[in-house]
Amino acid sequence: MSQTIISDTFQRPSLRVHALDNVHVALKDLPAGTEIDDDGRTVRLTEAVRHKHKFTLAPLAEGELVIMYGVTVGRATRAIAEGAAITTENTEHSTDSHPAQAHRDHWSAPDVRRFSGITFDGYHRPDGRVGTSNVWLVVPLVFCENRNIEVLRQCVADALGEDPYRDYKRMARELLHGEAGAARDAPPSQPLFPNVDGVRFLTHTLGCGGTDDDARALCQLLAGYICHPNVAGATVLSLGCQKAQIEMLRQAVAQRDPQGLRPVHYFEQQAAQGEDALIREALTTIFDGIKEADRVTRRPAPLSALTIGVECGGSDGFSGLSANPLVGAVIDRLVTLGGSGILSEFPELCGVEHELVARCRDDHVAERFRELMDAYQRHAAAVGAHFSMNPSPGNIRDGLITDAMKSAGAAKKGGDSPVVDVLDYTEPTVRQGLNLLCTPGNDVESTTALVGSGANLVMFTTGLGTPTGNPIAPVLKVASNSEMAQRLPDLIDFDAGPIIRGEARIGELADELLQLCIDTASGRYQPRAVRLAQHDFIPWKRGVSL
Known part of the structure; x- marks a missing residue:
């Protein structure tokens, strides 16, 4: 794919992106009458053109193609004068028609000697992949569990003293009560688990009421998150009667983690001894999980x-x-x-x-x-x-x-x-x-x-x-x-x-x-x-x- 021709456009008012283009891009607001040099040829704007918008380099007849980046990006719906702006009133969507077969383009790799031997400090997982962060994940299998996810989120944030909205809450108290009422709890002097980037809580509107394919796609997506190299482990909440069943998610996780290296804990509310028991057991897995995750440190x-x-x-x-x-x-x-x-x-x-x-x-x-x-x-x-x-x-x-x-x-x-x-969608990179x-x-x-x-x-x-x-x-x-x-x-x-x-x-x-x-x-x-x-x-x- 052709690179944008912008390296030699210093201080120009407009730009032809590709040699085949029949439009320029205004790099700043251009008044009507502005004269633009296009490879030695002068184009006079017939109207003002706002920066970021395009204008024609030659008259376009109705039906004629608009070319930018060297490809078709539209079709004139009426005659457009030279130096006129491309708008929704005079142009409609259109694309090139190309044969099914195409040659394999040669690619010139960039010079990366500057980064030779450079590493990053990541979290190494048992499956050999490396994470850029280290989180514990809490996942609902169905939207019915979103409320319990929110309960867990607030409880964990309070227990860890890690409220990402602390400043906004202080702002709200100050607006309502004045500065005297804006006092807030001081954040902990240092994080309890320095090698853990946090506990993340997902919510969504799926899991039931859709098709079987919807349920399978959701489970495949959730499995991609649970088995992600940035995730140390997961706690999963299920209602019990929904389409996206625990076994469906287990199978999706097993496809990505056949050796069972990722700790995943499943809870079904309809099989639990009440909500208190469900929350207590879920919290236990979260806190045990982040304690274990904190043992993993960044390495090159x-x-x-x-x-x-x-x-x-x-x-x-x-x-x-x-x-x-x-x-x-x-x-x-x-x-x-x-x-x-x-x-x-x-x-x-x-x-x-x-x-x-x-x-x-x-x-x-x-x-x-x-x-x-x-x-x-x-x-x-x-x-x-x-x-x-x-x-x-x-x-x-x-x-x-x-x-x-x-x-x-x-x-x-x-x-x-x-x-x-x-x-x-949902397939992993291999x-x-x-x-x-x-x-x-x-x-x-x-x-x-x-x-x-x-x-x-x-x-x-x-x-x-x-x-x-x-x-x-x-x-x-x-x-x-x-x-x-x-x-x-x-x-x-x-x-x-x-x-x-x-x-x-x-x-x-x-x-x-x-x-x-x-x-x-x-x-x-x-x-x-x-x-x-x-x-x-x-x-x-x-x-x-x-």
């Missing part, structure tokens, strides 16, 4: 033990120019070092399928990708939906006019390395290198799936600001523009805005961002999402979620 591990999931949310017109290709460059570096990346969000790969097929390592992998993409689109069509419905109002307002335009930029998160495997994972475009559903399939770290790009995290895997937020990064510093970990301003090149920042990933995986840096206790978890109920 090779970067090949890192699996980074990549995600985007609240994307803008700069995401595909700065944050996404930057993240892709990090993935290329990690793959070269023997590690793995996971690219998901199939609705946001619409229009660049042919480029991904060309990168698949063999015909079997390519065919699996085509099959999963086609099945997803058929399912959407059956209920009157289409991937073209994916862009949100915020995406459109900030320059992502069509799904194909959004997809062409979103796919940049996967870099340029070969695709070694294609996974359906091959090192870049994997494709079938998920929806919904930020939390997709992030939830990335971690369930084995990502022990997530890089999340955003142009508008998205408060998404994960219960068990650290999530690093990468901003596409500096204005948002400076306005929302509590959400953002890394600013890719200097790329847009021409103050830094993607390669330079990729080395910095990879180092931040290593520091995060080692526990030396705590991402904003972790500090804010953004423990988002939403399973995908296999309907149409774009």
